[in-house]
Amino acid sequence: MPREIALGDALVPGLLLVFIGSMLLLWGLDWLAGRYGLYRYVWHPSLVRIAAFICVFGSLGLLLF
Amino acid sequence: MKLASLARLVVTVLVVLLAVLIGHALWKHYMYSPWTRDGRVRAEVVRIAPDVAGLVSEVKVLDNQVVKKGDLLFVIDRARYLNAVAQAEANLAAAEASARAAGASINAASAGANQTKVNYDNYAAQSERRQKLINNVISAEDRANAQAAANAAHAAWQQAQASTRQAGAGQQQALAAVTQAQVELAAAQLNLDRTEVRAPVDGYVTNLDIRVGDYASTGTPRLALIDSHSYWIYGYFEETKLPTVRVGDKVDIRLLAGGARLTGTVESIARGITDADNPTGADLLSDVNPTFNWVRLAQRVPVRVKIDADHLPAGTVLAAGMTATLIVHPAPAR
Structure with missing residues (x-):
């Protein structure tokens, strides 16, 4: 995984790609959870959603770097 | 209902806890793992300056040209240095001639001494005979x-002996002058040789700032020669990342130019940088930000970082x- 990528001519950290990827992934997970009503089993759905995002982003970042 | 709400709380807390741990791990990894985007390719540069002064008569290289060790770079006008060599040669010849003259005068002086000795013997014998009558x-x-004549002849003999010794000393002086003239000739020859400025290393001529007709002063650099075997990389690592860097660790290098991948090893770590907060301001007080x-x-x-030159991509x-x-890539802890 490259440490930095060129967007046009601007170099941005490679972690930004991971961030965008995990946002897309979480969108899917969110849709699934909504579809099967899994949010009934948690206390604060929005807190769990942001924590799940951090889990996905952190794991991907640690794996790829 | 009570149990269900407890389960909901537990699930939420577990997910949040996991997020905190993973987030912290990623933060630590990103902040403290030893990598940097601030690497600079460096090379050893020889600043070529002429050893003798004079007008530049020839420039044998072009800007950015590759040269081998010993190749001719430029030539300083040789006329003055040729003259100096001729002068030194003439001085040497003169010194050698006067050394020969000194040798001859030793011979003359010792012949004179012999003559006065014979004279003295003669007068001494005569005087002795006359005293006995x-x-x-x-x-x-x-x-x-007769006695006085013998004494005078003795004095003349001694004088002639002294002149012989004087002539010997004169010859030594002349021989020393010959050595001196030889050294001067060697120095003039060295200056003449140094009018040809040659490449001290294999490398690339850079920033060629010399033209035919320029006056080149002794010791003033006129072009830079980049040693082609000396490329290395300085990585400016943040001090937070430094503790994990060890001499000998493998390094992946990616050039900004086309993303070429090189490998290398950590060669050494600088043991000092300037303290940016320590310039001296007015009144000798330090200028702290x-x-x-x-x-x-x-x-x-x-x-x-030493570049692994054997595995340089073509x-x-x-x-x-x-x-x-x-x-x-830090080596596993020993």
């Missing part, structure tokens, strides 16, 4: 005269000053 065969005056209490900027310390062009990203 008894009964007023010759007058007392004649006897005294104000600080944000929350934001602290990490200093960067140069780490010297066609890689290295130029001193290029930017590179360095990723150090």
Whole structure:
């Protein structure tokens, strides 16, 4: 995984790609959870959603770097 | 209902806890793992300056040309130095001639000494004979005269001996002058040789700032020669990342130019950088910058990375000053 990528001519950290990827992934997970009503089993759905995002982003970042 | 709400709480807390742990791990990894985007390709540069002064009569290289060790770079006008050599040669010949003359004068002086010795012997014998005659065969005056003549001849002999020694000393002086003239000739020859400025290393001519007709002064650099075997990379690592960097660690190098991948090893770590807060202001007081209490900027310390030249991708062009990203792979802890 490259440490930095060129967007046009601007170099941005490679972690930004991971961030965008995990946002897309979480969108899917969110849709699934909504579809099967899994949010009934948690206390604060929005807190769990942001924590799940951090889990996905952190794991991907640690794996790829 | 009570149990269900407890389960909901537990699930939420578990997910949040996991997020905190993973987030912290990623933060630590990103902040403290030893990599930097501030790598600079560096090379050793020889600043070529002429050893003798004079007008530049020939420039044998072009800008950015590749040269081998010993190749001719430029030539200083030789006329003056040729003259100096001719002068030194003439001085040497003169010194040698006067040494020969001194040798001859030793011979002359010792011949003169022999002559005065013979004279002295003659007068001494005569005087001795006259002193031995008894009964007023010759007058007392004649006897005294003979004695005086013998004494005078003795003095003349001694004088001649002294002149011989003087001539010997003169010859030594002349021989020393010959040696002196030889050294002067060697120096003039050296100056003449140094009018041809040659490449001290294999490398690339850079920033060629010399034209035919320029006056080149002794010791003033006129072009830079980049040693082609000396490329290395300085990685400016933040001090937070430095503890994991060890000499000998493998390094992945990615040049900004086309993303070429090189490998290398950590060669050494700089043991000092200038303290940016320590310039001296007016009145000899130090000029300390104000600080944000929350934001602290990490200093960067140069780490010297040796490029693995055997595994250079084909066609890689290295130029001193290029930017590179360095990723150090710390060796397992021993």
